[in-house]
Amino acid sequence: MHHCVLCLHNIGQSYQAAYVTILSCFANTSAKLHVHLVVDESVAPYRHFFQELCDSRGHRLTFHDAPAIPDDIMAFFPGDSLEKYSSASLWRLQLHEMLPDVDKVVYLDGDIVVERDILDLFSLESGTRLIIATHDPERRWSRRKRGYYLKRLGIVESRYFNSGVMVMNLKALRQRALAVGGNPFWLFTRELHKRHPNLPYHLYDQDILNAYLSPDEEALGLADSSFNYEVCLFRRRFMKMKDLRGKIIHYAALKPWGKFFPAQFPYWHYFTQSPWGSETMQRLEERIFDPHDRIMPMMLGIWRNPALFRPIWKILRPFLK
Numbered sequence: 001m002h003h004c005v006l007c008l009h010n011i012g013q014s015y016q017a018a019y020v021t022i023l024s025c026f027a028n029t030s031a032k033l034h035v036h037l038v039v040d041e042s043v044a045p046y047r048h049f050f051q052e053l054c055d056s057r058g059h060r061l062t063f064h065d066a067p068a069i070p071d072d073i074m075a076f077f078p079g080d081s082l083e084k085y086s087s088a089s090l091w092r093l094q095l096h097e098m099l100p101d102v103d104k105v106v107y108l109d110g111d112i113v114v115e116r117d118i119l120d121l122f123s124l125e126s127g128t129r130l131i132i133a134t135h136d137p138e139r140r141w142s143r144r145k146r147g148y149y150l151k152r153l154g155i156v157e158s159r160y161f162n163s164g165v166m167v168m169n170l171k172a173l174r175q176r177a178l179a180v181g182g183n184p185f186w187l188f189t190r191e192l193h194k195r196h197p198n199l200p201y202h203l204y205d206q207d208i209l210n211a212y213l214s215p216d217e218e219a220l221g222l223a224d225s226s227f228n229y230e231v232c233l234f235r236r237r238f239m240k241m242k243d244l245r246g247k248i249i250h251y252a253a254l255k256p257w258g259k260f261f262p263a264q265f266p267y268w269h270y271f272t273q274s275p276w277g278s279e280t281m282q283r284l285e286e287r288i289f290d291p292h293d294r295i296m297p298m299m300l301g302i303w304r305n306p307a308l309f310r311p312i313w314k315i316l317r318p319f320l321k
Contacts, residue, residue, distance in 0.1 A: 001032060002031055002118070003033070003034045003036060004036065004106050004107075005035075005092065005106070006018055006035070006036075007038040007066075007092050007110075010043050011042075014111075015043060016276060017257065018037075019049055019050065019053065019274055020267060021110055021114065023274060024115065026053075026059060027270070027273075028115060029117045031119050032058065032059060033059045033118070034060040035054055035059060035062070036064060036105070038064045038065075038095075039063055039066060040066040047063060067091055069090050069091070073090070073186055073190075074087070074090075076189060077090075077204070077205070093186075100174070102170055103171040104170060105167075106166070107166045108164070108165055109164035109250065109252070112165065112248060112250050113248075113249040113251075113267050115244060115248065115249060115266060124223055126167060126172070126221070128169075128218060129169060129219060129221045130173055130213065130219045131169065131209075131220055132221040133223070135162075135225065137225070137232070152196060153192070153211045155210045156214040159210075159222060161214070161222065162206070162230060162250065162252060164250050164252055165227060167221075185208065185209070185212065188211070227248050228250050229249050229250060231244075231250065231261075232252065232254060237263065240263065241266075244266055251264070256271075258287075268284060
């Protein structure tokens with residue numbers, strides 16, 4: 001059986017986005033999956049949605065209580081960074097301890113739409129590598145930060161990866177932990193902060209992962225961007241719907257439940273199949289039409305009238321390719 005993992009601390013309605021991630025994964029594979037949801041008490045009221053989804057599609061689901069992160073590790077991350085990304089981002093760094101009988105997992109963030117067979121990720125050969133991920137095209141470095149931050153931390157810019165989609169070799173991670181005498185991520189984090197106690201930039205868990213793994217080609221494998229296609233400003237990806245086909249789409253910087261942009265439609269496609277599907281049009285309208293805009297009533301009328309909307313769509317469509 002193939003194992004997938006999501007770590008979820010609910011903020012607002014983020015549990016719905018995680019539901020869409022899992023639903024899209026099921027819709028594009030014929031394999032039977034074992035989904036592991038690492039959750040805290042914030043998800044308790046919504047567990048039944050995930051259980052019903054997995055049961056209805058014939059997949060297995062296991063809930064895991066969020067692990068305790070060492071206090072000194074938590075102290076390394078400023079409050080606003082954990083508020084922005086949530087402490088759930090640190091839970092995945094203990095998966096090799098939490099799943100002792102599992103050798104390999106695909107980890108997914110909860111803001112992803114899977115538009116290809118998830119088995120394609122499992123087919124990537126890990127060998128002795130700890131993690132396989134994809135390069136992060138959105139990250140931009142100033143000259144000062146490139147020299148001071150990347151060079152000082154030993155991060156290889158060309159191998160800086162986004163940690164939202166990862167093939168994690170838990171067997172190799174357990175072997176590494178045994179060799180170094182503890183969780184390798186925590187040991188490295190402590191050593192990093194000991195060497196650089198006064199960095200002028202906030203470190204996030206993804207930065208720690210990159211500092212640890214990017215210089216080591218035997219520990220980190222890089223896959224092509226179709227396995228973690230970030231919808232972002234880079235090359236106007238947020239506009240190009242055609243480019244989304246057959247990819248694992250990651251709404252890392254731009255969220256469908258935030259501002260409107262064309263490349264969010266795959267998210268709403270699966271959202272219509274969720275328990276909240278009846279709310280789809282209302283939520284889209286809230287994002288497309290500004291109630292304070294004087295022409296909003298006219299635009300909303302066109303949107304709701306297919307006969308008026310079709311000719312406008314023919315004009316706009318070439319610009320969205």
